[in-house]
Amino acid sequence: MSKVMKQTYTISSSIILLICVLPFTAYSNKKADLQFNALKLAAAEGDADKQYELAKLYAEGEGVEQNWVEAVKWYRKAAEQGHDLAQFKVGLSYQNGKGVPQSDTEAYVWLNISAGNGAPLNGRGRAGKLADEIRVSLSASQLEQAENIAKRLQQQISKQVEENYTKIIHELNADGWEINMKIKDNGAHFARAFRPAKPISNTATAHSPNWRIAFKGLRKLCKEWPVEEPEDLGKVKGD
Numbered sequence: 001m002s003k004v005m006k007q008t009y010t011i012s013s014s015i016i017l018l019i020c021v022l023p024f025t026a027y028s029n030k031k032a033d034l035q036f037n038a039l040k041l042a043a044a045e046g047d048a049d050k051q052y053e054l055a056k057l058y059a060e061g062e063g064v065e066q067n068w069v070e071a072v073k074w075y076r077k078a079a080e081q082g083h084d085l086a087q088f089k090v091g092l093s094y095q096n097g098k099g100v101p102q103s104d105t106e107a108y109v110w111l112n113i114s115a116g117n118g119a120p121l122n123g124r125g126r127a128g129k130l131a132d133e134i135r136v137s138l139s140a141s142q143l144e145q146a147e148n149i150a151k152r153l154q155q156q157i158s159k160q161v162e163e164n165y166t167k168i169i170h171e172l173n174a175d176g177w178e179i180n181m182k183i184k185d186n187g188a189h190f191a192r193a194f195r196p197a198k199p200i201s202n203t204a205t206a207h208s209p210n211w212r213i214a215f216k217g218l219r220k221l222c223k224e225w226p227v228e229e230p231e232d233l234g235k236v237k238g239d
Helices: 002-044 048-060 068-079 084-096 104-116 125-135 140-174 211-224
Strands: 178-183 189-195 202-208
Touching (some): 104 125, 104 140, 140 178, 140 211, 178 211, 189 211, 202 211
Antiparallel strands (some): 178 189
């Protein structure tokens, strides 16, 4: 009799545990789905950092079925906006033939672009080392083709980066900030925002290896300042 009672008790405990765990699991899954959908929406709207994060999820199969084609697609979208890590990942994808047909020429193009992204300040890093290794394996015609592709892509990327940080400048101007920007002798991209507010004027600065990161950081700093009435409207300045 006691054995029967013990079995009944054990089964009842399991049922209770299942009842407790299932709602929590369902809630966690729903929350994860909402986070993934929010990330995908932000990526689709053009946020380069979110595009990179989304690509990593697809590449690693984290919270979503692993899909290298999707991963490379989002890596490339971020890369085309000047995201140096995304440029590196695109290069590796072509080198290893993951999500795209294997191509040493394309691998060299993207690794070389990544290596040059912030190189005056930080050096060419691992991307530069891999690009140099691939370079020696390319024929003269392949290298010429790669250099031409890289030049065209770099022009497009630079144009997109400029469009993106110009939007941030206009956004900050609307909030009363004056913007100064310059590239220093060591290669650092320096951006400064000044808002003549009362009782104390606000100043924010950002030093980064490229304009994309510099203005991303500057915007974050400016948005963290409490909203105050500016003395006059901001203007765009460059030197």
